[in-house]
Amino acid sequence: MKDASFAEFLLIRIDRSADQPMNRQIYLIIRDAILARLLPVGFRMPSTRELAKGLGMSRNTVTYGYDQLMAEGYLESRTGAGTYVADTVPDQFSQRQFPKAAAPDGPELSARGAKLIAQAGASDLQWGAFMPGVPDVTQFPHRVWSRLQNKHWRRSRAELLTYGGAGGHAPLREAIAEHLRIARSVNCRAEQVIITTGTHQSLDVVVKLLGEVGDSAWIEDPCYWGTRSVLESTSIKPVAIPVDDEGLALQRADLRRPPRFICVTPSHQYPLGMVMSLSRRRLLLEYAATQKAWIIEDDYDSEFRYGSRPLASLQGMDRHDRVLYMGTFSKTLFPGLRVGFIVVPESLAAAVSTAVSELYRGSQGFLQAVLADFMNEGHFASHVRRMSILYAERLQALRSAIEGHFGDSMAAIGDEAGLHLVLRLPPGSNDVAISRAARAAGIIARPLSGYYAGPDTARSGLLLGYACVPVEQIRSAFDTLAAIIREHCGMPFIGSCSIPVPPAYGTLPLRSASPRSRAPS
Template sequence: MRIASLSEFLLIRIERLLDSTLVKPRNTPKSGLSSGSSTSSAGAPLNRQIYQAIREAILAQLLPSGLQLPSSRDLARELAISRNTVTYAYEQLIAEGYLETRAGSGTFIADTTPNQIPGGRLNKPPLTDPSGQSELSAHGAQLIQQAGVSDLQWGAFMPGVPDVTLFPNKIWSRLQNKHWRRSRADLLTYGEAGGYMPLREAIAEYLRIARSVNCHANQVIITTGIHQSLDIVVKLLGEHGDSAWVEDPCYWGTRSVLNSLGIKPVAIPVDTEGMRMRLANLRQPPRFICTTPSHQYPLGMVMSLSRRRALLEYAASRKVWIIEDDYDSEFRYGSRPLAALQGMDTHDRVLYMGTFSKTMFPSMRIGFMVVPESLAGAFATGVSELYRGSQVFMQAIMADFMTEGHFTSHIRRMRMLYAERLQLLQDAIAHHFGDRITLTGGEAGLHLAMGLPPQCDDLAISRVAREAGIVARPLSRYYMDPAFSQKGLLLGYACVPSEQIRPAFDKLATIIKAHWK
């Protein structure tokens, strides 16, 4: 279609752009718009409409370079709008290089054609993969394919999420306001290497008392959580192509981080005593051993003392690094929390990791690790170099929260509540399935694992449950080696209100029974 004038062209372009006639045609009486910030009925400034219409037409090569534009006065008269509105659009396009002015001649479309790359082509290749995953690296594609993240992070029966509705907000707000009133610049800028020292001191003191960890404050390194802790350990102590023993099943995030860094995970099966090292594995020492000895994730067993000692002796003799994820160690029901593996280490081969995501709230994004004293300086520098000091203000509040005793009090209260909810969930499971289903992990943590018969499709159950608004993670997805894979569901109870546990499981039980074969 032939366009009679640039003003008519702009009218058509703007209509297509915003799917409505936002600038009135020439034969329509003036609207009284008289400033560059005037807006249409849809709320879009007219100057931006003109700017965007001309800009898109230039990028689409509908307006050729060298074409002279009408003066701002003439175009404003054609569009029946204020000249200031057109002037703003022209000036913005000139500033961005789309238009150019020539003294005594007027305003022209600039030549924006990119320079030809030697040996290259500017033609856009055909789109063969709308998802864009074909552009991913091998590590990236594997990460996305095996991702375990969920779009639902709250409610029945999301594992690993605490009840944040019962967090002591008033205490936290008081501590936060105290720091805001002080107006300390050091809390609002990048933090010191290793993290906020008062928090490191508070964590060291807590770990010595509650977890029998041997450390002082300089050995405590503040991170954003287990993922970043594992990431920095591998980057500073590992090489691309190294291997790492991981428990099978294990936390999916551990495998994701290792794979993304070029570390090969080697599946080591677990039994009632924890990680079961086999002779074939012992003959090929890894660079790292990733373990959750105090509360295996996701099955919940505790590593026996004999295997702990064997693991430490093997690591010392073969110069292997043990990465201890002290998962949910604070929430143990019916007995005191167990001592950490790090407290037994006499050869400095254990790197201990923890997080406040389960004891406080996940969005805090504060974790920590305890490294051997000989590595403390390097790790503090490494974390600062790669990630910069972050959340310093939050770290200061957390330090006060711990030193004033609120942290231990909060854990005690939540431990009692979670024990009650665990019992409610166990009762609901027993009501529907009696002794036909095995449960593991009920002694500690924020979830339990419910075993299913081998013929049950836990993936299908999980999908149907999700459609019904219930999260029930399939246990089989946590295994690496199909030979050891078991069917089941991970059921979190911490973030489910007590009165909702039974009704939610009744709904889930109906879904399970429909898939029971």
């Protein structure tokens, strides 16, 4: 390539309409030509003066590119002899010496990655009628929050802005421990409370710390999709155990193969909503103590109970330090806060705290300090009280809408606590198709069958979250949904439906258990 043709080589590649400055374009074009070996090692570059002339540009523009290329090692200058393309081709290990890749054009995801993506459970929408598990974030008292934030910024404490450590901000751990002792009968001191960015992180850290690759964990069937995803991503094998109206319905055969972890939602089973009975609780606690298994109690939304007493946590009944209790502010405040916590036995507190620093570098100290003040000044408790009243109204509106459309012909279950209920559909109805049709009509109605381990145990239903839907929107959104359900389930009549509750449900009396065998729901 002669100097004139080199200028031409550049000119046809320069984009005068681009945002990128001309000097940077020249640098990039030459660099890419060297990387692509269009300009071979030892090629003599034109002088900056000649090239500037050829391009019709200022010499400074060209010099910038040359200097940068020299600095990065693409060009080298030989004293008194001009500038050359440097020898940076990695020929000391010729490419021919590399072995061929085992799977040259196979799928790029690992098997565990492909599985994670294939069974992804997170919805791409996280707001609107009837998204389950989402509180009304617009009600969050942001003025109070801003005031507390500004107060902390004024103090400007470096330790709140740098990497977090030691299990989280001490005053927040105190405030959470206090709240849990009173509201959830959790038996703990502040040192046992470890702050995380939410339940996923809480679960991740304890199973990594306490479980080996290949260990098993009992999970409820159906259960929260995130539990399965996190367990599998940490190489823990989930073993799905069906639930009945008392919680995990264990068989003798299950008990003969003790798992390392037992993942349960005893206060409000997710997603069905029943409460684990007292005898099941005692069974699990005794079993875990004998087998040295860990019970992971996910107490995600039991702050919201409508008309029934608050229930003690499983952790509070444990006398053998086998329960790891997970909680979150995602339901009580807002999910985007990303603050959760785990309460561990005293003997594990130091290790879990270290592991959180080690694996995630702790979480946000500043945010934690603001949240501690928010709790200590009573805003947390009053916000939960206010939201309980609001959500109770919304629940009532949804119950009325369901009854108005379907009378007694469809059962809404799990509606005595939390942020959602489950509307059961007749067996054989396709809840996935209904969900898809609802989505096309602007309604989120997640299919119950998707929460089961597989088609053999799956039942048909819809999860309907009411907490984030204003009362006035509930009726009309449910009207739309009801029409879709009717169409899909072959129910032509509006108002009074005539199909009876399918007999299959008779064997699962979720709302009529005797007081002797179960805690209140």
